[in-house]
Amino acid sequence: MITAGARQTQKAATRQKVLAAARELFATQGYEAATVRQIALIAGVSVGTVFNAFPSKAEILSEVMKERLEGLYSELDRVLPLLRGSTTDRLRSMFAFLFAFETRHVHLFLAHIALAFDWTLSAGATPYGRNLHLQALILECLEKGVSAGDVDPQADLRGVVDLLLAAFAWTFRLAAWEGAGADAMISVMDQQIGVICRGFQSRA
């Protein structure tokens, strides 16, 4: 007899198998070209089993990205307190870290953003831009600047976070379509961070 607990474990194991297969396929063929049938084949399960675990391919990508990004942001949690220097410097280091990590997955990242604006995701998924962890990390970096005295306490910090995320996302597009590497992306981002920081420097 299979207990409810064992069924749960088996379900979780199936999900992990599907996610591992999807990670591999997305990385080698890209999101668009990969099919659910191929994912099932590599995972060693039936197509029906895949759809049992995830309602759509979009949902699988959303979960793959969520797991990867959570790992990255936890790493940032650890690194952030170690950063020194002005708020501009700390923001630059932080985004350089993000770019170095994400350059290897530019196309997947773009597909992830495109899906966030489409209709196909269910309510449970975490599309791009809805990840509160990254927003909180950037906000923390800015708030540290307020207490350190190089960020104007009157500045609209939420607006600044959105500006930085807009610049971050845009820089990715340049990489994907103009073949810019991590170094070029970081340099473009550094310029944009410079402009934004001059906008909220405290006028002491």
Next chain:
Amino acid sequence: MKHVSPKDVTHEGRVKGPTRRALAKQQTRGKVLAAARELFSERGYEGATIRDIASAAGMSTGAVFANFSDKSDLFREIMMNDLAQLADEMRDAASRARNVEDALLRLFSTGYTFFRQQMPLARAAISVSWNPEDGDRFRKVTQVLEIQQLMLEQLTAAVERGELGQEAEVKLRAQMLYDAYVCNFAFAIFDGWSLEALQSRSRDQIRIILAGARRG
């Protein structure tokens, strides 16, 4: 001897107006575009298929393909028409501005107002612009570039008026303004922000981006 410009030469064949066949073709295109607009708004870009669009327009998929090479071609045509109109409205709004900050805010607001009644279409457009396959083509559509150009023109004019310094890095700032303008659509789409809320956030962002470029 007086030169005759090619412009002055009349081609008799041209003045007759469109043939019946050309008119019919135009009508078919119009029907497909109307059906496609509705379906993209309802189901998003990925969710609407050529087959659905054909059946909503009351014709065969073959007839659709006779007029448009693929779905992305169809979508681009819809957005081109909308964005051309938007660019005109934006230019008009900016011409009544008091200063550079006001001009930029008017550009942003005109865009948010324009898509207010058709947010699903704006949402589909943003999705397409990020698509790893079609995104780059869409991003380089003349009408998209024109809106970016309008932002750049406001900054360049402000440098000439002396409102902004000579070293204002206008190109970079124009790009950043455009990014912010597009990204703010997400708040309208997902969080139901009002026009006032969008304007207030945009004003803060415009001020931040301009701050380092102001003279004095």
